[in-house]
Amino acid sequence: MSLIEDRIGPKYRIGEHSFTIEHMRRQDGNGMPQPHAHPFYELYYLLEGERVYSMNGQILSARKGDFILINPHDVHTTSKGSIPGFERILIGFSPAFATGMELGICGLLPFNCSRLLRLPEAEQPEMERILWQMLQECKERRPHYEIAVRSLLAQLLIRIHRVEENIRQSCPGPLHPMQDKISEIVTYVNNNYTEPLTLEGAANRFYISPSYLSRMFSRFTGFRFSEYLRVVRVREAQRRLLSTQERVQMIAEKVGFEHTAHFNKTFKQVTGTTPLRYRKEHR
Template structure:
């Protein structure tokens, strides 16, 4: 790919393969979101904040981020809004489960404790070279370019997996007390999502007024507290629907919903399908 910074876009974020490169000069903030695909985020230039699950990271040019399926994340500005980034999303099916090129355990790196890799200049060159080749394939659309994208993605995954052993793993950004308070609230929700959680209870637990807690939680995470709680519960429901044969009514109760009707309505709103349909498409049996 040439040295210009034109936008390159291919596929859909929730599809089998998605590639998007863009250079922005104006402030941009993506609301907290998640998807059922793996994500690779590479910052070509500039600086950004990245909120992933319950931690805030300060990222700079040359940093590589690995985001697992269904991990909530949000990117926001840090200083000068100008930045350029490349995002890749891909599904399990894109490489093919059991594919001879898919090394055993390779995708496990997306679930490591620290999603941020701080690459050296030579490592940045290696990664960017592959990402640029992908952009060229997408732009030129030569014969069998879709297969070449699979080959290039596999090369990127293998080289990234090797880099994990040598790359610097920066700690999460030093958070101000307000960010730390919300991080603690998020951790509490993750740990106690199966229990009854109310705004008043969180207010008393973390010594902050309900109104202020509600406002700053939405400001920092992009979610209302109830929406984040429901999202956390539905993510656990996805796991139970896929990995167990528990009845749906029992899953609803186990993750904290007081009625099957409320669970059904919430699951369909978030997942755009019913729980039974999700199980049918994703069950391991």
């Protein structure tokens, strides 16, 4: 299919924050280079083109027929690949929406980790049929369409699970000699974000010059080092806000912020809302 025109379809919704699906075709290949996370699952299916995802310290190059599977609160970026333009279908659904489904679907979630799933060519037509049918159900809104969409989502997740069982897709190999080192540094940050980490400290620890580490970290993750540390801390704060009764001040200290005011400001910059409002809206 030729990408000859932009087309951004409506974003169909079920409930306030339960389920969304959207079809998009773009010529320019623009992405979301700013690191972001959300409290819902995301399924990104690429119909045409190429996209580059950065998450969990990995650089994932998605092509036609690939799924990107994203767990709630996992920080990621997306950018254009070497092929201009892309076409995709994007699904978002809350943990509560998944929990309400039958067929034992809860056992398939959460994903082991956010990752790329490369579908065998023989599997792609059926996956795409399910996706287009979901869009059609949401567009027509016939009686009981919500149940139909839940059923289709269940079918989609089951097929994804079966494909993974069959192929046990390994992660793509390094695209650059520094990619493994950057992945190691990302893992270090993920495990030590409560400490007063700095770019210079990480550079000394891993025997890399600060300027080179800064360039390579941004290149392979889409984040500046300080920016990635900030969103990792906020991601953990989001988890604590929803899963504990801890006060905001205590959460701020536990995720590595010295001052509550700085935490509140950073949290709003990353999520667009305050910690207390986030807790109230997503519980």
